[in-house]
Amino acid sequence: MLTFSIVASIVMFILNLFSFICFFYRIEFFKKWRWVIAVLLLLMTALEVYYLTSFRRSGEDLFVLQFSAALVGISFILFFFSLLYFILRVPLFIIPFSKERRQALKFILDITILIAAISWILKGLAGGFGKPITRKVAVKIDGLISPVSITQITDAHIGKVLGREFMQEVVNGANKLDADVVVITGDLVDIPPKYAKEKLEPLKKLKSRYGVYYVLGNHEYFDNVAGIVKLIKSFGIRVLDNENVIIDGRINLAGINDIRGDRHGIFKPDIKKALSGRDTKLPTLLLSHQPKAVERITDKDNVDLIISGHTHGGQIFPFGLLVLLDQPYLYGLYQHSPKTQVFVSSGVGYWGPPLRILAPSEIVKLELRG
Numbered sequence: 001m002l003t004f005s006i007v008a009s010i011v012m013f014i015l016n017l018f019s020f021i022c023f024f025y026r027i028e029f030f031k032k033w034r035w036v037i038a039v040l041l042l043l044m045t046a047l048e049v050y051y052l053t054s055f056r057r058s059g060e061d062l063f064v065l066q067f068s069a070a071l072v073g074i075s076f077i078l079f080f081f082s083l084l085y086f087i088l089r090v091p092l093f094i095i096p097f098s099k100e101r102r103q104a105l106k107f108i109l110d111i112t113i114l115i116a117a118i119s120w121i122l123k124g125l126a127g128g129f130g131k132p133i134t135r136k137v138a139v140k141i142d143g144l145i146s147p148v149s150i151t152q153i154t155d156a157h158i159g160k161v162l163g164r165e166f167m168q169e170v171v172n173g174a175n176k177l178d179a180d181v182v183v184i185t186g187d188l189v190d191i192p193p194k195y196a197k198e199k200l201e202p203l204k205k206l207k208s209r210y211g212v213y214y215v216l217g218n219h220e221y222f223d224n225v226a227g228i229v230k231l232i233k234s235f236g237i238r239v240l241d242n243e244n245v246i247i248d249g250r251i252n253l254a255g256i257n258d259i260r261g262d263r264h265g266i267f268k269p270d271i272k273k274a275l276s277g278r279d280t281k282l283p284t285l286l287l288s289h290q291p292k293a294v295e296r297i298t299d300k301d302n303v304d305l306i307i308s309g310h311t312h313g314g315q316i317f318p319f320g321l322l323v324l325l326d327q328p329y330l331y332g333l334y335q336h337s338p339k340t341q342v343f344v345s346s347g348v349g350y351w352g353p354p355l356r357i358l359a360p361s362e363i364v365k366l367e368l369r370g
Contacts, residue, residue, distance in 0.1 A: 009049040012072065015079040016041045023082035026089070027110045044071050066161050066354060073128075073316055073353025074121055080318060081117040085109065124316060124355030132348045132361040134173050137333060139341065141251075141283045141304050144370040148250055151179035151208070152364045154289070154309030155347025157219065158199050159190030162349050168202040170348050170363065175207045177365040181247055182208040184237070185309045186217020186258055186289030187347070193227035203235045210247050212237045216267055217289040217310065218260035219351075225267055240287060242270040244278045251368075252278040254303075255287040271296050275303070291329045291344045299339050306342045307366070313346025313359030320359060331359065 024030055024037045051068035088109055092102055151174050158167055174182055189196045206212045214237050220228045229239050238245070240255025247253050254274045261268040271293075278284060283304040286297075291308040313331035314320010320330055334342045343366065346359045 005053045008052045012048045012052070012075055013045050015075050016045050019075070019078040019082040022086040023078070023113070026085075027114070028107070029110070044075060048072050048075065062160060069161075069353050070125065070128075070355065071353075073124060073355035076316060076319055076353070077120050077124065077355075077357075078117060081113050081120070085113045088113070120357065121355075124353075124357045127356030127360065128350055128354035130356075130361065131169060132173055132363050134177055134363045134365065136177075136365045136367055137343065138367050138369065139305060139333065139343065141368050141370065143281075143283050143304075144368055145250060146370070148181070148247065148368040149177075149179040150285075150307070150366040150368065151177045151182045152185060152307055152309075152343075152345050152366060153182065153188075153348060154185040154345050155187040155217070155312060155349055155351070156184075157187055157190045157347075157349035157351050158196060161354070164199045164202065166349070167199055171202045171205055173363045175205070177363065178207075179365055180209045181253065182206050182212040183253075183287055183307060184212070184214040185287050185307055185345075186215055187219045187309065187349075187351075188214070188217065188232070189228060190219050190222075190351070192223040193231040196228070197231055200231065200235065203232075203237065206237075211245075213245070213253060213255060213287065214239050215255040215287045215289060216258045216261070218258050221258065221260045221264045221267070225261075225264070229267070240274070241267065242273040244274060244276075244284075246279055246282065250282065252282050252284040253287070254278065254284060256293060258289045259293065269293065269296070271301065275301055290327065291342055292327050294328060294336050294340065294342050297340070299337055303340050305368075306336075306340065308342065308344045309347050311344055311346070312350065312356075313344075315346075315350060315357075315359050316353065316355050317358035 244254035
């Protein structure tokens with residue numbers, strides 16, 4: 001965490017410096033206010049460093065923490081538009097415009113990028129603080145004898161900011177979908193179990209015909225993963241610890257621990273164990289927090305559908321493209337191989353900046369058909 005905090009703080013300083021030099025400094029009508037903008041960007045950086053070095057500590061002021069987290073997202077957006085502005089300015093110097101035309105075009109560019117950046121920030125905040133939407137996705141599964149509906153909750157990130165009230169909203173939304181099965185695919189909680197119990201209690205009211213099932217996400221490993229598993233079980237939720245169950249004689253539902261377990265040496269993922277003992281005549285669904293678990297299976301494993309989260313759909317476009325450097329899939333339903341499909345939800349909560357752009361906060365109902 002110390003290494004992450006130091007590296008992330010340096011990155012934020014570089015991003016803000018780039019935004020000042022390549023964007024704000026070059027906007028003519030900001031000329032008299034450059035020093036004010038420079039000071040504001042330095043204050044932004046200081047608050048971002050505060051957030052990045054203290055977001056896992058207890059006793060921090062909640063408003064300041066959330067405000068500082070929002071600044072991190074704003075800095076990313078400003079960097080993107082500063083880079084776009086820097087690129088779009090190039091033709092103004094290459095093409096032999098007259099001085100008057102060049103000035104007019106630059107003014108238009110300045111105004112356009114500034115308005116676009118502000119709009120993007122406001123859109124992100126609205127997406128971050130808005131309520132999760134519910135959506136339905138139809139999935140065809142070979143060999144499924146009758147339809148099965150599965151509601152997926154993932155990446156709630158219940159912690160200092162998102163608490164009991166938000167968890168209750170998620171549960172209410174999931175219950176309205178009236179699914180056969182409810183699955184929770186990790187990153188449910190971001191705080192130690194002793195602080196999480198009261199905030200997670202609405203989970204007791206989750207409704208489904210054939211049970212609620214849960215697999216670990218990478219964030220659960222940061223704060224007493226064994227205690228979190230015990231807490232989840234106390235709510236009447238079945239934790240799939242590299243194991244599988246048969247749902248109403250129609251599907252195998254398997255779940256593996258998160259890949260993070262390999263690094264921590266506890267609750268390690270084990271595909272072979274998770275799939276052993278299943279009914280090979282039935283279709284198999286695999287719950288895995290990270291979609292890149294698909295790289296650990298082969299066609300011989302006969303997995304029909306992997307249900308994942310983790311990516312947040314990128315959370316803030318276009319930086320979701322960076323997620324693809326680590327994960328094979330970002331958001332939606334994919335045909336990974338002739339046998340295996342992968343579904344990735346953008347999740348219900350957020351981590352870090354309370355912003356979402358082109359990556360909706362969602363609760364998904366998967367409607368499986370033969």
